[in-house]
Amino acid sequence: MERYKVIEELGDGTCGSVFKALNLETNEIVAIKKMKRKFYVWEECINLREVKSLRKLNHPNIVKLKEVVRENHELFFIFEYMECNLYQVMQGRQIPFSEAEIRNLMSQVLQGLAYMHKNGYFHRDLKPENLLVTDDVIKIADFGLAREVTSVPPYTDYVSTRWYRAPEVLLQSLTYTPAIDMWAIGAILAELFTLNPLFPGESETDQIYKICNVLGTPDYATWPEGMYLSQSLNFSFVQVKPANLSELIPQASPDALDLIMHLCAWDPQKRPTAEQSLHHPFFNVGMLHTFPFLASDGLEETPNQAEPEPKLELNLWDFGTASDDCYLGLTLGIKPSVSDLGVVPKISHICEYDFIGTQGMLLDSEFQGYSGTSTAFWPLLTLACSSSAVPVSSSLQSSYLRNGSQAMNPPIGVGESSEFAIAAMQSNSFDRHSLGLAISLPFHQGRV
Structure with missing residues (x-):
């Protein structure tokens, strides 16, 4: 040394x-x-x-x-070396962070966390003191409590600082998942707006009480596992109604409040992953969400046969808050591999479609100079319709692993009480074309 x-x-x-x-x-x-x-x-x-x-x-x-x-x-x-930690930055603030500053900080943290989870680790001790800052760069630090996602339970019940500890850990669950990191992210996000902790409990019991005062009392519908955990400890939740989060965090936009509520869900299986959180509208301010995408009249297709074909990526997420008014987001993204921008779609459209009695969305793309039209169809099954009519398989990566097996998140799409449910995305039909398209649609009771 x-x-x-x-x-x-x-x-x-x-x-x-x-x-x-x-x-x-x-x-x-x-x-x-x-x-x-x-x-x-x-x-x-x-x-x-x-x-x-x-x-x-x-x-x-x-x-x-x-x-x-x-x-x-x-x-x-x-x-x-990093200059300071996030807690020190917050303590030195004379005025609250702007939402743009918060968005920048949290997007970086979520990118690091998504990488960590993808590579088989979860942190278990996320808090402002363990997020190091230099200028406008923030990094996750202190991996002393990190565990492998595939490690065999039981896990210790004492992880993370109490204010950022997930309720399943407070109730001594021995099989928790990386979702405990997402709870901490939600608490930190809220604290960045107010510069005060969202759940400042003075003991583990008081911590649960503080959470109930914000989220309301859980029940078998909102968190069945939590009810069994509380019974095993002879613990009774205080009966309170949820607070109005916009009053607790008046500086936050509706998108920010929505993301906090999703991250701080009682049920860990209902929390979005770090990767899914990055797709939330809170992080997509200023992005293009218009439709259709039309070619300019002066552009013509001049493909370069020597270059590889573009790669199409599909992502589907749902951050709706009401069962009958869900938000359906569909993004089609391209990893650019064609240098000539002349390859553009001639026309694209989306519409309601009835296919053998099944209502759905038809996504259509036709390209200049390319023979044929490529379409993809996502059926919207009424609850009375048998889902066996359409093969359903998850198109989303498993959020977490537990005991070496997948712990699946609830379905992403239309709420269960809605008139329609959306079948999982079928195989990519656009594998021969270059497509650039972004869609964000409110989804109301069978309307697109």
Whole structure:
């Protein structure tokens, strides 16, 4: 460790102390975390959760572990240096963050979290102190409690700081999922607007009481697993009605409030994943949601046969709040691989369609200079109609893994009490064309 010169102590925690230091060989400023316990075998060091996870994770919004040093039975982690944490930033604010600033910060955190979950880890201790900030860049840090998504329960019931702890953990569930990270994200998002914690409980019991005061009392309809957990602990929820979130967080837009409510859902299976959250309208301000997309008269198709064909990506999500007035979002995105912008659709349209007695949406695209028209059909099945008429298979990636198996989210689409239910997306029919299109439609009782 003689290569490093300590400049100042940045903080002291249960497991270790953090110092700002200078690398004398490179003149680089780094952060050094000195662990408090002794390590007598190198294998102990490399098997630490923080080391194992950070060695596998490489993302712009996850703090970088540069080096691990064991010297005289003492263990040191050498990290990239960040100026401060999000808690310190909030404490130093004289005025609230603008929504654009909050959007920028949270989109970065969600990108890092989505990468982490995709690569098999969940954090379990997300809080403002563990989000490091330099200028307008924010990174997830402190992976001491990180676990693999596929690790075998039971898990410890003491994870994360109480104010950001999910209700299933407060009720001592031993089989929780990465959805506990999403709860913490919702609480942090709310705090960025008010600069005060949303659920400032003084004990675990008081924490649940604080949550009830905001979300209202859960029941078997909203969170059946929670009812069984509370019964096993002989715990009774206080009976209160949900608060008006717009009064608690008056600075937040309706989209922001909607995202907070989804992230802080009682039932972990109803919380969106980090990837799904990034598609929420809160993060899509200013994006084009018009239809149709028409070719300019002066453009002609001049395809380059030597280049690979464009790749089409489909995403479907639902962030509706009312059972009879759901928001259906459909995005068709292109990974550009054709340099000539002359390849454009001649006409596209979407309409209601009746196919052998089944109402649905017909998406049609025709391209200049290309023979034939390609269409895709998504049936909208009435509840009286047998769903076996149309093959249904999930088109969305599983949100979480539990005990090595998939813990599926509830269906994404029209609410169950709605007149119509939407079948899962069928195979891509646009595999031969280049298409650029974005649609956001309110979905009301069978109307498109």
